[in-house]
Amino acid sequence: MNRLLLGTKNEGKIRELRDLLQQVRGLDLLTGSNLGFSDVEETGETFLENALLKARSVCAEVGLPVLAEDAGLEVVALGGAPGVRSARFSGEPVDYARNNALLLDKLHGTVDRRARFVAVSALCLPDGQAFVTSGILSGRIAQRLTGDGGFGYDPLFVPDGEARTLAEIPLAEKNRISHRRRAVERMVAVLAALLRDGELESY
């Protein structure tokens, strides 16, 4: 039946994943609104561990192939922080205004502003097989917040070759260059190979 469950409950991510995965013919996409699943605590120390943790946990719960992802910001001068703690950089509850303020504060007077967004996609099958892809968007942290679009650290992140922050770049344009898109497109290549081999037929 070639069913694949998207292991996220974020409506924005679901929309973007649907858009990217429609190029894989014959895949029957399910979401949390078709099939409920429990939230998974992200206890991993890397994006890869967290993405696998989510995909495996939901896959074990529902008995279907599951695609999950984890993503965040790595700042060179901060040794890769905030990394897997990107959302909770300044504590709980998640507050990006506070996260952005903390990031500017920590980089105050720092010349090296290099940073990158990293996304990792993980696909797990009920037979235990796992597939992982990743994507990167390199850039730098601006001196101040600019732009109203996007979310999270977007108002502070200027992609390489750009003068605008991600929050100033129109969504369609941002989606074309995003780390998440790159990770998912590479997973699309894997999914196409799995479909060709009939590996998803029984789900």
Add this chain to the structure above:
Amino acid sequence: MNRLLLGTKNEGKIRELRDLLQQVRGLDLLTGSNLGFSDVEETGETFLENALLKARSVCAEVGLPVLAEDAGLEVVALGGAPGVRSARFSGEPVDYARNNALLLDKLHGTVDRRARFVAVSALCLPDGQAFVTSGILSGRIAQRLTGDGGFGYDPLFVPDGEARTLAEIPLAEKNRISHRRRAVERMVAVLAALLRDGELESY
């Protein structure tokens, strides 16, 4: 330059990988004979961990993209053993005659002979990105050793839909259905996407 180092020193595996990877245009394949690297101890508890461990370790040593793999046999009635201990199932040094004898012994009188070969390929880039694919060949453990071809557990492993053991199936035919080939072919899809995105250009 699109260089990719094969993170194995096994001549048979290198030959098979070269054969499978030649369909990826523009890739410059290197092996241990071009560029030396240290052996990596396989301390992981899963094929995925071991494959990543090898790829990451060699990648950190040589500063080039590295493809590594781990593979083994999982027997249902043995709870997935020998798994990552496939080569050393009956102790060190590695001895497959002894491994096969031990496997037959452990399954003596066992009706459930289901088993599968699992292969995991891992690709690591110096920028920290990682990609993982896997492949499975399902079958069953025969009552006795048959056939001279292949290696390892092949004389005991009968693929689903087959009457012959892997050791009785000609190498070219075995390579078409093997778990290792499936894992690598899915990685070929990822490599093609990475080349298209220029992600390997600087290596």
